[in-house]
Amino acid sequence: xxxxxxxxxxxxxxxxxxxxxxxxxxxxxxxxxxxxxxxxxxxxxxxxxxxxxxxxxxxxxxxxxxxxxxxxxxxxxxxxxxxxxxxxxxxxxxxxxxxxxxxxxxxxxxxxxxxxxxxxxxxxxxxxxxxxxxxxxxxxxxxxxxxxxxxxxxxxxxxxxxxxxxxxxxxxxxxxxxxxxxxxxxxxxxxxxxxxxxxx
Numbered sequence: 001x002x003x004x005x006x007x008x009x010x011x012x013x014x015x016x017x018x019x020x021x022x023x024x025x026x027x028x029x030x031x032x033x034x035x036x037x038x039x040x041x042x043x044x045x046x047x048x049x050x051x052x053x054x055x056x057x058x059x060x061x062x063x064x065x066x067x068x069x070x071x072x073x074x075x076x077x078x079x080x081x082x083x084x085x086x087x088x089x090x091x092x093x094x095x096x097x098x099x100x101x102x103x104x105x106x107x108x109x110x111x112x113x114x115x116x117x118x119x120x121x122x123x124x125x126x127x128x129x130x131x132x133x134x135x136x137x138x139x140x141x142x143x144x145x146x147x148x149x150x151x152x153x154x155x156x157x158x159x160x161x162x163x164x165x166x167x168x169x170x171x172x173x174x175x176x177x178x179x180x181x182x183x184x185x186x187x188x189x190x191x192x193x194x195x196x197x198x199x200x
Contacts, residue, residue, distance in 0.1 A: 050180035064169040069116035092177040097137040102165035114139030
């Protein structure tokens with residue numbers, strides 16, 4: 001070994017034997033092949049997120065009692081059924097609640113009444129579990145009448161006019177959000193691909 005080149009023959013025999021000790025060795029060399037490490041299992045592919053589609057859902061809760069902002073049981077049921085059916089699978093982005101009135105009374109009074117109606121519906125939706133941060137509400141008074149009520153003549157008796165204008169006493173609810181796109185229907189087998197019978 002290179003280190004023993006410094007062992008001088010002028011050393012005493014004992015010193016020289018000790019100095020040359022590294023040369024008294026057996027070298028072992030093993031040759032072969034190392035087994036390849038087992039391949040790591042491929043990670044499972046992440047499930048694909050379903051394709052989403054935008055949705056816009058609308059409901060007009062009409063026929064509020066004259067000069068009142070409270071809802072009746074039939075109006076609550078109408079909202080419940082709409083939410084259960086139309087909102088199924090929808091991730092809400094926002095809910096817009098807009099109150100309206102008929103044209104009887106002053107603009108200022110009806111503005112406040114329409115706001116009270118909108119807030120009644122907003123509170124009901126919140127009670128049904130809708131995040132109040134997603135709800136935007138306003139009242140528009142009698143500014144946006146339902147077109148059919150243009151035939152309600154002020155010459156009618158008060159009772160008839162109140163009944164005729166009932167569709168205007170309403171709260172419009174608009175819900176916007178996203179839901180998964182429906183899976184495409186399997187294509188029907190192409191009838192054209194079948195061989196045509198030979199003409200006789």
